[in-house]
Amino acid sequence: MSTNNGNGTAATGGPIGKSVKRVEDKRFTMGHGKFTDDIVLPGQTYAAFVRSQYAHAKILSVDTSAAKAMPGVVAIYTGADVAAVNGVPCGWQVNFKNGNAMKEPKHPLLVADKTRHVGDAIAIVIAESIEEAFDAAQTVNVEYEELPCVVDAFKATQPGAPLVHDDVPNNICYDWALGNPIEEVNAAMSSAAHVTTLEFINQRLVPNAIEPRCYNSSYDAINDKYTLYTSTQNPHVIRLLMCAFVLGIPEHKVRVISYDVGGGFGSKIFHYTEEALLTWCTKQLGRPVKWTAERKESFVLDAHGRDHITKAEMGFDSGGKIVALRVKTYANLGAYLSTFGSCVPTYLHGTLMQGLYTTPKINIDVTAVFTHTTAVDAYRGAGRPEATYLLERLMDLAAHEMKIDPAELRFRNFIPPFDGVNQPGYQTQVALQYDSGNYHAALEKGLEMLGYEDFRKAQKESANNGKLLGVGFSTYIEACGIAPSAVVGSLGARAGLFEFGQIRVQPTGKVTVYTGAHSHGQGHETTFAQVVADKLGISMDDVEIVHGDTEKIGFGMGTYGSRSIAVGGTAIVKSIEKVIEKGKKIAAHLLEASADDIDFANGNFTVKGTDKSIAFGNVALTAYVPHNYPKDLEPGLDFSSFYDPANFTYPFGCHIAVVEVDKETGKVALKRFIAVDDFGNIINPMIVEGQVHGGVAQGVGQALFEGAEYNEHGQLVNASYMDYCMPRADDFPIFETATQVTPCPHNPLGVKGAGEAGAIGSTPAVVNAVIDALWSGGHEVKDIRMPLTSERVWRAMQN
Amino acid sequence: MSIKITVTVNGVKHTDKVEPRLLLVHYLRDVLRLTGTHVGCDTSGCGACTILVNGKATKSCTMLAVQADKAKVTTIEGIASNGELHPLQEGFNQCHGLQCGFCTPGIIMTACDLLKNNKKPSEEEIRVALEGNFCRCTGYENIVKSIQYAADKMSAPKARKTKKEATV
Amino acid sequence: MIPAAFDYQKPKTVDEAIAALSGSNSKILAGGHSLLPAMKLRLSQPSKLVDINGISALKGIKEEDGEIVIGAASTHADIAGDRIIKSKLAFFSEGALLIGDVQVRNHGTIGGSLAHADPASDWPALVLAADGAIEVQGKNGKRRIKATDFFTGLFSTALQENEIIIAVRVPVPPEGTKATYQKLSHPASRFAIVGCAVVRFADGKTNIAFTGVADHAFRASNTETAVSGKAINEDVIATATNTAVQGVIFLSDHHASAEYRKHLTKVYLKKALQVIT
Numbered sequence A: 001m002s003t004n005n006g007n008g009t010a011a012t013g014g015p016i017g018k019s020v021k022r023v024e025d026k027r028f029t030m031g032h033g034k035f036t037d038d039i040v041l042p043g044q045t046y047a048a049f050v051r052s053q054y055a056h057a058k059i060l061s062v063d064t065s066a067a068k069a070m071p072g073v074v075a076i077y078t079g080a081d082v083a084a085v086n087g088v089p090c091g092w093q094v095n096f097k098n099g100n101a102m103k104e105p106k107h108p109l110l111v112a113d114k115t116r117h118v119g120d121a122i123a124i125v126i127a128e129s130i131e132e133a134f135d136a137a138q139t140v141n142v143e144y145e146e147l148p149c150v151v152d153a154f155k156a157t158q159p160g161a162p163l164v165h166d167d168v169p170n171n172i173c174y175d176w177a178l179g180n181p182i183e184e185v186n187a188a189m190s191s192a193a194h195v196t197t198l199e200f201i202n203q204r205l206v207p208n209a210i211e212p213r214c215y216n217s218s219y220d221a222i223n224d225k226y227t228l229y230t231s232t233q234n235p236h237v238i239r240l241l242m243c244a245f246v247l248g249i250p251e252h253k254v255r256v257i258s259y260d261v262g263g264g265f266g267s268k269i270f271h272y273t274e275e276a277l278l279t280w281c282t283k284q285l286g287r288p289v290k291w292t293a294e295r296k297e298s299f300v301l302d303a304h305g306r307d308h309i310t311k312a313e314m315g316f317d318s319g320g321k322i323v324a325l326r327v328k329t330y331a332n333l334g335a336y337l338s339t340f341g342s343c344v345p346t347y348l349h350g351t352l353m354q355g356l357y358t359t360p361k362i363n364i365d366v367t368a369v370f371t372h373t374t375a376v377d378a379y380r381g382a383g384r385p386e387a388t389y390l391l392e393r394l395m396d397l398a399a400h401e402m403k404i405d406p407a408e409l410r411f412r413n414f415i416p417p418f419d420g421v422n423q424p425g426y427q428t429q430v431a432l433q434y435d436s437g438n439y440h441a442a443l444e445k446g447l448e449m450l451g452y453e454d455f456r457k458a459q460k461e462s463a464n465n466g467k468l469l470g471v472g473f474s475t476y477i478e479a480c481g482i483a484p485s486a487v488v489g490s491l492g493a494r495a496g497l498f499e500f501g502q503i504r505v506q507p508t509g510k511v512t513v514y515t516g517a518h519s520h521g522q523g524h525e526t527t528f529a530q531v532v533a534d535k536l537g538i539s540m541d542d543v544e545i546v547h548g549d550t551e552k553i554g555f556g557m558g559t560y561g562s563r564s565i566a567v568g569g570t571a572i573v574k575s576i577e578k579v580i581e582k583g584k585k586i587a588a589h590l591l592e593a594s595a596d597d598i599d600f601a602n603g604n605f606t607v608k609g610t611d612k613s614i615a616f617g618n619v620a621l622t623a624y625v626p627h628n629y630p631k632d633l634e635p636g637l638d639f640s641s642f643y644d645p646a647n648f649t650y651p652f653g654c655h656i657a658v659v660e661v662d663k664e665t666g667k668v669a670l671k672r673f674i675a676v677d678d679f680g681n682i683i684n685p686m687i688v689e690g691q692v693h694g695g696v697a698q699g700v701g702q703a704l705f706e707g708a709e710y711n712e713h714g715q716l717v718n719a720s721y722m723d724y725c726m727p728r729a730d731d732f733p734i735f736e737t738a739t740q741v742t743p744c745p746h747n748p749l750g751v752k753g754a755g756e757a758g759a760i761g762s763t764p765a766v767v768n769a770v771i772d773a774l775w776s777g778g779h780e781v782k783d784i785r786m787p788l789t790s791e792r793v794w795r796a797m798q799n
Numbered sequence B: 001m002s003i004k005i006t007v008t009v010n011g012v013k014h015t016d017k018v019e020p021r022l023l024l025v026h027y028l029r030d031v032l033r034l035t036g037t038h039v040g041c042d043t044s045g046c047g048a049c050t051i052l053v054n055g056k057a058t059k060s061c062t063m064l065a066v067q068a069d070k071a072k073v074t075t076i077e078g079i080a081s082n083g084e085l086h087p088l089q090e091g092f093n094q095c096h097g098l099q100c101g102f103c104t105p106g107i108i109m110t111a112c113d114l115l116k117n118n119k120k121p122s123e124e125e126i127r128v129a130l131e132g133n134f135c136r137c138t139g140y141e142n143i144v145k146s147i148q149y150a151a152d153k154m155s156a157p158k159a160r161k162t163k164k165e166a167t168v
Numbered sequence C: 001m002i003p004a005a006f007d008y009q010k011p012k013t014v015d016e017a018i019a020a021l022s023g024s025n026s027k028i029l030a031g032g033h034s035l036l037p038a039m040k041l042r043l044s045q046p047s048k049l050v051d052i053n054g055i056s057a058l059k060g061i062k063e064e065d066g067e068i069v070i071g072a073a074s075t076h077a078d079i080a081g082d083r084i085i086k087s088k089l090a091f092f093s094e095g096a097l098l099i100g101d102v103q104v105r106n107h108g109t110i111g112g113s114l115a116h117a118d119p120a121s122d123w124p125a126l127v128l129a130a131d132g133a134i135e136v137q138g139k140n141g142k143r144r145i146k147a148t149d150f151f152t153g154l155f156s157t158a159l160q161e162n163e164i165i166i167a168v169r170v171p172v173p174p175e176g177t178k179a180t181y182q183k184l185s186h187p188a189s190r191f192a193i194v195g196c197a198v199v200r201f202a203d204g205k206t207n208i209a210f211t212g213v214a215d216h217a218f219r220a221s222n223t224e225t226a227v228s229g230k231a232i233n234e235d236v237i238a239t240a241t242n243t244a245v246q247g248v249i250f251l252s253d254h255h256a257s258a259e260y261r262k263h264l265t266k267v268y269l270k271k272a273l274q275v276i277t
């Protein structure tokens, strides 16, 4: 059940704050979604790749002669053909502690010299049919000399480790630190009455959007124009990166279209080599080229998430107050820098080390490392789940060690409530300033939903019947809507992080909205229409949301980091404000009043204190048929805005998991999951709750089921759905969710964003619960490596 | 080698010559251009390609088009009747049973099979019936509710007159 | 995702099928739920598929001469839902429902499963515990292979080239027989990490078979001796579980090590023995 107190924005009685059913559902439930793989262009050709079976090998020769003679083959290109083309870029520069720029080895479209991870592309085979492309690809003969490889981030930094890139010593991309000077933190730590230490691995995850990546690129030679259909979360960003950094083609000659996208979770943010390569190929051939990833390719190509090796220490005074936090992390970047790979373990992770607590001294030190594995980048939560896992595992463990109740320990350390208006934002030790928060309340609500005292009684009883019950807590904070551009720019971002929104009022008063955000499941066509209908006092049926096409939408940064409503929604609101302001001038003219005397409410412009009014639709018509019209005012009613937020937004909440562990097999069953989240104001509670469910499922997936397993040869041994454990319907109980509202003080909607919270808060709650269950059975364990498979839990019970 | 097949898809008879290696899912998507049925994997694990073959939930990526010769196939495009949504299609909208919508056709078709054999499935029965389908977006709970919604609607007396849609 | 090209034939009789199989590198296509995924990944590239789904003699389940005869092309769902099976061999029905998912059960067949002999598949344990036999037909006619002689190693069986499984024959269990199948499913594939089938006859004779734990399914004969004829109590269970893990070379993979499978073998045997007492 969700409750939305609807503070502030729900006042109009319009659609904001209501669980409006999604307008996009009809096409999907009828089988008429438009996914990239559904598109076939005239003259279509199909691509298949020859990919490295080795994690690290020298390419001695590539023989395509037999393949070229195969039926239907149109062209084959190898690394040599694209040697002069740039590689795909990284979008964020992180500097070494000494100020040097990070190492940025080329990520070529096709490799020519050596392969650096399983799946590295050696050749592209283009044929008349997909069957012929596969048949021919199979006959390309590659001679390799296998080289030793390294998959573990820490081992890769050790002397003598095989190098991924010859010019990157010790495989270190950068080292980086944030927070208070380490001497101060060390001093605080040595004065602590108790220090809790945890060494753990936040394992590598495969994002697994159910729609495999797909691209279809075409070139119109007469007009020198390219069109790339792509399953991306941010078409404008792809166009920019591909045109300006990789192919050097003029941006205005390239149209990037991303219609319906079957889930992203971060993995479809990045500019992948195949997008640029297909676009390069279509120009060579003058025919459209299409490629759809096979799942086995998705497993080894789509950027993975997490993969940190961490040692964390938290010092407490005798009253259980945190006095210091010291963290050392080795972050695995994979073989190449993915688009945002560099900023995830740093600016999206190190900056979250304050958590919800008043910790006075914090230092985090990160070493980012290349290995012979798939690139690692943002996956739902990106850095923030790792930070939350670290803090929340430490909190439950520290509570256990100090014999303090884990909820009580949190209450003692929470930052007191602040609304960001009457009380200032909270300045952390790690560069951020939180906007507004009320952390106590979320935990109190969670404990009430749990029935904490009753639970502890039940826990004692269950220990006698072959099952161990456990509860785990996680009180998280995250940072969404990364901004403002000037600040992130100073931290190394190579792009702005604003958003674009355009309101085009048609002559009949119908509204077309162009947004630079992109929906791949988030329901923008509904949520954004709610905002527009509410603010303009019109029916949602009269609003159409357009996204995902660079030719239609002025610009856009896309959707990731839970930014769409906070940044994209606000850009739309800014344009609505401009529409209303101009509308007032037109209405004033028609009503023979001064614009300052016009009020706009419920779709009507009214002269203050009178019943003289005119409907929005009539004003719109007048704007396009400006016969009786203010002098010096342009016709038309069409505004766009770029919105660059003043700060991040900081959703937070409390997640509680209850698990049952089978004493004999170690099998874990998730019995209850409670989520109390604060996303600020909520536009559509139904959609927000859906985001929480999905996020929680992925977070629980990390805790109990999922994990990429590399063997010592650099093979991803569980690269299929027969091996990689994805959560299913029968792995979950009914989720118990609630929301509280602490509005964001710095955007007009008061919203904070909801896309990632579920994946951020849930993982440590579940792991803490399993460990609590084991403690209740008398097993003194500190950590169990995720995912908590039945074997690992069983082993933990053997001592 | 190519072989002539006749397949009745959503009530329409199609006759085509196909290569034996053509998977049924590709026949539907590429030959008939019914693109509502999706491909999410290569190991028969995700269920995105689920359709009904002679009324039974089938992963169309794990069947050859030639095997469907003379069969009756129902895809997501074929369950609404006369512009009226199937109760499952309505349920998924009412209960927010989809986000990106990529898994949705397969899940709805699996649910069609379930509801044919079990008019009033419990929450647990629904969860078990979805063993062969992944959804990465929703956390499944709203899918379960959507199917319950449809079950209720289909067993309500009012739904009897639209018997045809309830029996696909 | 795209198999290599092949020829396709769909015979109407077993004899035609046998004839169609001659010639190298032909394979039978039954439910296709092991074969087609392997072909899509090009791990298997037969030059011809002989589809046996048009052979009516391979379909259907009947009782004949004290045996239940299950046509090789019967799907897992056919078996799970069959009236005879439900009344006389209920643990086959329960076991069938633990295979894969609905879609897999609608197409995968018992014959295909036995022929494929995946070390983690369920039918082998069930058929072994039920004293079943596999009836096969080849160029030289029909023969019967006892289940205990059928599974010879990892993905290998006593089937000879171009022999077709035509049926599985299981003696009708006498009154008073109790049977169960206990399985821990692999969370990704749904195959068995361990599967333990136990059949206990009224006279106390007990058959015990395992799948998932070693390179092929097997009957645990020493364990059967430890249990047969004895009242099942804690001591007998303890002896049985200790016996069961002796001499077995346990499989090991990233999801379950040999040591853990050994432990699970004991746990699932105990569960099964507790169910049938």
Ligand SMILES: Cc1cc2nc3c(=O)[nH]c(=O)nc-3n(C[C@H](O)[C@H](O)[C@H](O)COP(=O)(O)OP(=O)(O)OC[C@H]3O[C@@H](n4cnc5c(N)ncnc54)[C@H](O)[C@@H]3O)c2cc1C
Pocket (backbone or CB within 6 Å): B043, B044, B045, C027, C028, C029, C030, C031, C032, C033, C034, C035, C036, C037, C052, C072, C073, C098, C099, C100, C101, C104, C107, C108, C109, C110, C111, C112, C113, C114, C115, C116, C118, C120, C121, C122, C123, C163, C164, C165, C166, C189, C190, C191, C192
């Ligand atoms: C997602 C998924 C989950 C699964 N989960 C499980 C599970 O939990 N437990 C389990 O036991 N299985 C499981 N399976 C396997 C499934 O049961 C297969 O259907 C079965 O193993 C093979 O049967 P089939 O009829 O599909 O055979 P096919 O794939 O058609 O054939 C398999 C092999 O057997 C040969 N063959 C087939 N029929 C005959 C015959 N009559 N005579 C001689 N040779 C023959 C074929 O030539 C081929 O080599 C799963 C499969 C999938 C895709």
Ligand code: FES
Pocket (backbone or CB within 6 Å): B038, B039, B040, B041, B042, B043, B044, B045, B046, B047, B048, B049, B050, B059, B060, B061, B062
């Ligand atoms: S496409 Fe995944 S099961 Fe068919």
Ligand code: FES
Pocket (backbone or CB within 6 Å): A210, A262, A263, A521, B097, B098, B099, B100, B101, B102, B103, B104, B134, B135, B136, B137, B138
């Ligand atoms: S709605 Fe996206 S995978 Fe199910």
